[in-house]
Amino acid sequence: MDELTAGLFNPFASEEVAPPNSSHWEAKRRLAEAVRQLNDLLVSTVASDAELAQASAQVEALNRTLADTPRLHGTLAYLKSGEHGHYGEINHELNAVGGQSNPLAPGLNMWLDGNRAYGTVRCGLAYEGPPGFVHGGFVAAIFDQFLGMAQVAGGQPGMTGTLTVRYLRPTPLNTELKLSAQLSRAEDRKTLVSGELRAGGEITATAEGLFVRPSRGMAAMAEMAVGNSGQ
Incomplete structure (x- = not known):
């Protein structure tokens, strides 16, 4: 890192x-x-x-x-x-x-255990999409953040290259949602992570994220951001 x-x-x-x-x-x-x-x-x-x-x-x-x-x-x-x-x-x-x-x-809590990651989150009414359920865009954002944290376990953190979300059933509001993810593959500058989201024990969505480490490392991205901001 x-x-x-x-x-x-x-x-x-x-x-x-x-x-x-x-x-x-x-x-x-x-x-x-x-x-x-x-x-x-x-x-x-x-x-x-x-x-x-x-x-x-x-x-x-x-x-x-x-x-x-x-x-x-x-x-x-x-x-x-x-x-x-x-x-x-x-x-x-x-x-x-x-x-x-x-x-x-939304209060996403995440933690690592070896090469697996776990998380919990509860989305209130402000995150509603379909009546009574979490907006799919927020489900994707939660996966992006959660899988992005999980890929750090691979030792070469990078930025999201692709994120594929499969919505299996609506994700309910005001319910404790549980996330889990595991490192599928890490090679060169690429890390593949897969995860799932559960509500009441049922899987509501799954996701796969491909993360790519910049050739000069994440620190180079910070330098670029500072330069673009004029600081």
Whole structure:
């Protein structure tokens, strides 16, 4: 592994969700959870127009307050600051699908056991596609993140080349979903991982992901991102 994925911190070492490494991340996790709850409440509430207008004004005021605070734009900016932990810790907080401090993320928890990976996630109403079920796009995003973590066990982490998802039956909302994956093959710069998603013991979807390690390593991708951002 290169320095972006080295084992200075491994949030996927056990089934327990890794604790925040600072009071800052602890506070941010609390706010992220509150926003997740707000998302769920917003799509389900039938509050009056006046009540919604009042809530909007409160959220808009909070947005203005946070907009006036110091900000870091993206994972690499957090890493460059040197004040918020190693890459693994920062990604564990900010990732769009698995980040504990990202309110967009559905709360995906993942861990490795040898060359196998396991995970759990529960998707609320904000992730609804077909009535009562998780949107297929979110199922694919969860697989992309989960299989991407699983392929790290192969020792040559890369970026998603292809992701093939097979939907066997609808995946229910508000249900603990269990994921498992295993390394199928690793050769040269390519790693093949297969996995499945279960609800109540039944497989609702399977996926296969092909991950390709950049020829210069993942660190080179970070350098490219920094260059493109003008930092």
